[in-house]
Amino acid sequence: MVQSRFVPESKQSATAVVVSGGKQYRVSAGDQVLVGRVKAEVGSELVFDRVLLHVDGDQVKVGTPGIEGLTVTARILQHSRGPRIEVLRYKSKKRVRVHKGARADYSTIEILAVGDQKAEKAEKVEKKAKPAGKTAKAKAEVAEEAADGS
Numbered sequence: 001m002v003q004s005r006f007v008p009e010s011k012q013s014a015t016a017v018v019v020s021g022g023k024q025y026r027v028s029a030g031d032q033v034l035v036g037r038v039k040a041e042v043g044s045e046l047v048f049d050r051v052l053l054h055v056d057g058d059q060v061k062v063g064t065p066g067i068e069g070l071t072v073t074a075r076i077l078q079h080s081r082g083p084r085i086e087v088l089r090y091k092s093k094k095r096v097r098v099h100k101g102a103r104a105d106y107s108t109i110e111i112l113a114v115g116d117q118k119a120e121k122a123e124k125v126e127k128k129a130k131p132a133g134k135t136a137k138a139k140a141e142v143a144e145e146a147a148d149g150s
Contacts, residue, residue, distance in 0.1 A: 016114045017053040018072050024052065027072060027111045037105035040076055048072040054115065074109040081105055
């Protein structure tokens with residue numbers, strides 16, 4: 001999961017810089033990114049319309065301020081909270097002591113597609129899911145044969 005401002009080079013050739021919650025994230029298909037809390041349910045898909053930069057191999061598109069017609073699709077994996085941050089304020093000889101604490105709310109998202117390029121993980125999952133459907137059909141046929149034989 002990407003949690004740092006200093007993001008390493010992406011393994012995918014297509015990357016994009018998107019804006020979520022006023023912050024910018026460099027993403028590519030298949031990345032899992034920790035962003036500020038998004039008001040959507042877990043498992044739902046998001047579409048980021050505000051794409052500032054798109055790099056595909058040697059082609060670089062820079063938006064002014066955004067690239068028209070280019071979207072990034074993502075899925076929400078989970079909602080979580082960050083560590084507790086405590087703030088203490090103290091002034092000597094003044095009886096001023098203030099103690100506050102806060103926790104940031106985060107959402108973990110998985111990038112499904114940057115523009116037209118989809119993540120390779122999603123395609124592999126679909127291929128694995130198809131044989132499971134065949135076994136369910138085989139079980140249904142066996143159940144029908146057992147019902148006919150009774």
